[in-house]
Amino acid sequence: MSAITVTKTAEDAASKALRVTVPVERVEEATAKAVRQYAKRARLPGFRQGKAPDAVVRRRFSNEIRQAVLEEVIREGWEEAKTFESLKPIADPSVRNLKFEEGQPVEFELLVEVRPELSLGRLGGFTLTRTLPPVTDQAVTEQLARLREQRATWLPVEGQKPAPGQMVRVDVAPIEDAEVKEAQPYTFVLGDGQALPALEEKVMTILPGQTVDTEVRFPDDHADAERRGKTRTVRLTLHEVKRQELPPLDDALARELGDFEDLGALTTGVRADLEAATRRDADAGVREQLVQQLIEANGVEAPPSLVDRMLHSLLHAYGVDHDKQEAFNTEFRPIAAQQVRRELLLSGIAEKEGLRATEADVDARIARIAEQRKATPAQIYASLEQAKRLSELERSITEEKVFDFLLSKSTVTEAKS
Numbered sequence: 001m002s003a004i005t006v007t008k009t010a011e012d013a014a015s016k017a018l019r020v021t022v023p024v025e026r027v028e029e030a031t032a033k034a035v036r037q038y039a040k041r042a043r044l045p046g047f048r049q050g051k052a053p054d055a056v057v058r059r060r061f062s063n064e065i066r067q068a069v070l071e072e073v074i075r076e077g078w079e080e081a082k083t084f085e086s087l088k089p090i091a092d093p094s095v096r097n098l099k100f101e102e103g104q105p106v107e108f109e110l111l112v113e114v115r116p117e118l119s120l121g122r123l124g125g126f127t128l129t130r131t132l133p134p135v136t137d138q139a140v141t142e143q144l145a146r147l148r149e150q151r152a153t154w155l156p157v158e159g160q161k162p163a164p165g166q167m168v169r170v171d172v173a174p175i176e177d178a179e180v181k182e183a184q185p186y187t188f189v190l191g192d193g194q195a196l197p198a199l200e201e202k203v204m205t206i207l208p209g210q211t212v213d214t215e216v217r218f219p220d221d222h223a224d225a226e227r228r229g230k231t232r233t234v235r236l237t238l239h240e241v242k243r244q245e246l247p248p249l250d251d252a253l254a255r256e257l258g259d260f261e262d263l264g265a266l267t268t269g270v271r272a273d274l275e276a277a278t279r280r281d282a283d284a285g286v287r288e289q290l291v292q293q294l295i296e297a298n299g300v301e302a303p304p305s306l307v308d309r310m311l312h313s314l315l316h317a318y319g320v321d322h323d324k325q326e327a328f329n330t331e332f333r334p335i336a337a338q339q340v341r342r343e344l345l346l347s348g349i350a351e352k353e354g355l356r357a358t359e360a361d362v363d364a365r366i367a368r369i370a371e372q373r374k375a376t377p378a379q380i381y382a383s384l385e386q387a388k389r390l391s392e393l394e395r396s397i398t399e400e401k402v403f404d405f406l407l408s409k410s411t412v413t414e415a416k417s
Contacts, residue, residue: 004077006084009109013116014303016085020077022106027073034068066100073106081110090115113305118348122297124409128289131415132282135274143270147257148249154242162204162241164191169240170203175213175233183235202236211237225327286412287403294406295341302337306344310336350398355405357397362390365397 004026010017039057042049047056058065074095081087093110100106154167162168168190173183188194190204198216206212213235218227247253254266294300311329314336320328350356363377366384370377384390 004080006077006081008085012303012305013301014113015305016087016112016114018081018085018110018112020081020108020110022073022077024103024105026076027069027106030069030072030076031065033072034065037068038065070098070100070106074108077106077108078110081112085112087112088114113309115347116301116303116306116344118298118300118344120298120348120352123294123349123406126290126293126297126410128286128293128407128410128412129415130282130286130412133278134416135271135278139274140267140271143274144249144267147266147270148246148253149244151247151253151256153245153247155245157208157241157243159207160241161207162190162238164204165244166190167242167244168203168238171235171237171239172199173235173237175235180235183237199234199236203238206236206238208238208241211235286407290403290406290410291342291345294345298345300341300345302340302344306340307333307337310340346399346402349406350402353402353405355398355401357394357401361397361401362394365393 004023005021007019007021008016009019035054035057038061039052039054042052042057042060044052044056044060047053052060078093081093082089089112091113093112096109096111098106098108157166166189167187169185169187171183171185174181186195190200195203196216197219202212202214202216213233215231215233217231218224218229220229222228249263251262254260254263257266258269260266260269311332314332315325315328318328366377366380370380373380381390384393
């Protein structure tokens with residue numbers, strides 16, 4: 001029997017395109033196998049089960065048999081391709097340019113993503129700077145103000161035009177060709193950048209209950225490039241205005257916000273939280289410096305196929321509209337490329353140094369989380385499994401082990417900003 005042939009047509013560091021040809025004899029064998037399977041379980045009028053002639057079965061189940069044959073020959077072709085190229089795929093291949101005609105060989109292309117082989121030479125000897133800015137009294141005051149805002153109430157304002165910082169409820173209806181379209185309701189705080197500046201300016205000129213027709217101009221830096229600088233006529237109705245009433249910054253608010261005896265304890269807690277956040281940011285800055293120096297020292301590239309895959313994931317995550325995808329890809333390609341380089345680097349080091357998270361590592365981390373949340377490890381495990389976040393936890397532990405290893409081989413100097 002003739003052999004399946006595999007020809008490499010293109011490749012980069014992370015993908016290969018392979019043309020596969022399955023000879024007629026293999027296709028006919030797969031067809032006969034599919035016919036036998038359908039004949040064995042077919043229930044056709046006038047025939048006992050399993051006794052219908054092949055010709056009848058072929059006619060009755062032609063589409064199903066064709067699909068089964070395709071699946072079989074593609075599976076065989078994929079197995080042959082893996083052996084031919086000694087592939088280590090990171091995902092199932094995609095099939096394209098399929099040709100399947102009766103009496104002819106089946107031809108198709110496989111696009112396979114593979115993990116690039118990294119040549120990791122230098123992993124240490126880097127000098128890194130950990131910048132830890134002090135937590136100022138102003139930062140504490142600003143955070144306390146934000147906590148007050150979280151407990152604020154909104155009180156109606158009657159008979160007055162709205163002002164910045166107040167909340168308004170409006171209806172906005174586009175006017176096109178002298179026809180007023182369906183109105184859309186909006187609620188926003190004036191000055192928070194939630195609405196077009198031109199619309200906010202007009203809102204602040206009318207009283208609650210009033211309706212006006214006005215022109216609204218989109219700013220030149222509007223997120224939607226097609227609307228930049230354009231003007232639209234709308235019908236604007238102001239329904240309601242509210243002002244923010246902040247609670248006093250006192251012991252009562254402190255007790256309401258958490259387990260704090262008084263305002264002094266709340267202030268101390270806020271400062272501690274800000275200092276912890278500052279330390280986390282400083283540590284993250286060190287890690288990113290290290291990643292960049294490792295990428296440069298080891299010449300880690302971002303294969304185009306993996307960058308495209310990353311961009312596709314980002315498009316899906318952000319829910320980008322089809323007509324904006326090209327602009328999104330252009331803007332985010334450098335970010336996607338850097339993320340690909342980072343993931344390849346850390347994964348390669350974890351593999352080379354045997355630093356991947358073990359079952360014992362995961363169990364220990366789950367036990368720690370359970371203790372913090374006053375739950376059982378079984379409950380935390382079930383919760384993570386249900387949310388499909390176990391693999392995320394494993395990646396996080398692996399990354400921590402990799403950075404611990406790398407930082408032990410470099411020098412970190414402290415700096416104040």
